[in-house]
Amino acid sequence: MIRFSSPGDVAGALATLPPPDEAARAAAAARQAQLTKPPGSLGRLEEIAVFLAGWQGTARPRIERGCAVVFAGNHGVVAQGVSAFPAGVTAQMVANFAAGGAAINALAQAAGLTLAVVPLDLDTPTADFTLAPAMTEAECLAAMNAGAAAIGDADLLVLGEMGIGNSTAAAALAAASFGGDGADWAGRGTGVDDAGLARKAQAVTAALALHRHHLDTAFEILRRLGGREIAAIAGAVIAARHARVPVVLDGFICTSALAPLARFAPAIAAHCLAGHCSAESGHVRLLDRLGLAPLLRLELRLGEGSGAALAVQVIRAALAAHNRMATFAEAGVSAA
Numbered sequence: 001m002i003r004f005s006s007p008g009d010v011a012g013a014l015a016t017l018p019p020p021d022e023a024a025r026a027a028a029a030a031r032q033a034q035l036t037k038p039p040g041s042l043g044r045l046e047e048i049a050v051f052l053a054g055w056q057g058t059a060r061p062r063i064e065r066g067c068a069v070v071f072a073g074n075h076g077v078v079a080q081g082v083s084a085f086p087a088g089v090t091a092q093m094v095a096n097f098a099a100g101g102a103a104i105n106a107l108a109q110a111a112g113l114t115l116a117v118v119p120l121d122l123d124t125p126t127a128d129f130t131l132a133p134a135m136t137e138a139e140c141l142a143a144m145n146a147g148a149a150a151i152g153d154a155d156l157l158v159l160g161e162m163g164i165g166n167s168t169a170a171a172a173l174a175a176a177s178f179g180g181d182g183a184d185w186a187g188r189g190t191g192v193d194d195a196g197l198a199r200k201a202q203a204v205t206a207a208l209a210l211h212r213h214h215l216d217t218a219f220e221i222l223r224r225l226g227g228r229e230i231a232a233i234a235g236a237v238i239a240a241r242h243a244r245v246p247v248v249l250d251g252f253i254c255t256s257a258l259a260p261l262a263r264f265a266p267a268i269a270a271h272c273l274a275g276h277c278s279a280e281s282g283h284v285r286l287l288d289r290l291g292l293a294p295l296l297r298l299e300l301r302l303g304e305g306s307g308a309a310l311a312v313q314v315i316r317a318a319l320a321a322h323n324r325m326a327t328f329a330e331a332g333v334s335a336a
């Protein structure tokens with residue numbers, strides 16, 4: 001299990017990302033070619049099966065311990081008037097997750113996933129990053145370690161977040177990592193009006209100016225502009241990669257955790273599937289920058305891991321076809 005004791009450990013883990021098991025990928029691709037269908041006719045379902053084979057290291061991948069993990073954190077930048085909801089909703093929603101009443105409870109259950117919720121110091125919001133770094137080094141490392149620890153023994157990891165104000169942090173991370181200013185990456189989040197959207201864009205642009213001389217490592221970008229739940233997702237993604245556990249990403253906010261990592265380690269998203277493309281305006285561009293093609297596009301704009309959990313139903317179907325279909329030889333069907 002990975003532990004990050006220093007920012008150097010994060011850089012080290014990013015410099016040593018393992019590749020997939022190419023033999024398992026080849027074996028899975030060979031099986032797909034034998035199944036009773038024209039080659040390629042199951043489209044991306046075939047790619048999903050080969051992808052999971054490579055990361056699970058077996059020609060016949062399975063989902064037996066599919067785990068959804070939702071990280072929660074609070075954000076000082078809400079003081080800039082960037083969310084349609086008050087910061088107290090973060091803790092209230094964590095209570096709702098525990099009571100089973102949130103969308104992710106229903107969607108994780110429908111997808112056959114266990115659900116873990118990891119609240120991260122909700123009583124201590126990050127600093128307002130328009131004025132100071134969001135987190136200290138110790139705070140950011142602790143959040144990343146909470147993320148790394150949460151992967152447990154999952155064989156498929158579904159990541160989600162809850163944190164009022166975090167679509168502003170996500171926009172800042174995307175801009176710092178891939179260029180552009182606040183207006184390029186700010187979206188409506190929980191549904192801010194035009195004035196709220198302008199405040200978000202302004203907050204991001206102000207933060208980029210304040211931190212501009214210090215954005216030269218993935219860790220510093222995450223620490224200065226992210227939040228605890230986003231840093232935890234980054235830690236979980238890195239830890240999952242080193243454990244060769246495939247990951248399903250959710251919306252704009254979840255995906256934004258990869259932006260600073262990808263700037264310094266472009267292969268970081270190779271063990272990740274994009275569950276969906278959110279209606280949040282920056283998500284389509286963020287996915288494009290990460291080289292990810294979303295599985296679903298259902299106009300969701302919720303977070304919590306909701307779109308990722310939904311996509312697991314497609315992933316399960318891909319594996320059902322891969323593992324249960326007959327080959328041409330078994331079925332006595334003539335090959336081309």
Ligand SMILES: Cc1cc2ncn([C@H]3O[C@H](COP(=O)(O)O)[C@@H](O)[C@H]3O)c2cc1C
Pocket residue numbers: 082083084085089093161162163164165166167168188189190191192253302303304
């Ligand atoms: C009741 C409620 C449940 C949510 N579940 C996820 N989010 C989503 O909205 C927040 C991001 O939007 P913004 O940056 O505009 O605050 C995050 O908590 C995200 O997970 C929710 C938001 C609300 C209000």
Ligand SMILES: O=C(O)c1cccnc1
Pocket residue numbers: 167188189190250251252253254278279280283300301302303304
């Ligand atoms: O895409 C997301 O992750 C998202 C969009 C709006 C609000 N919360 C989350």
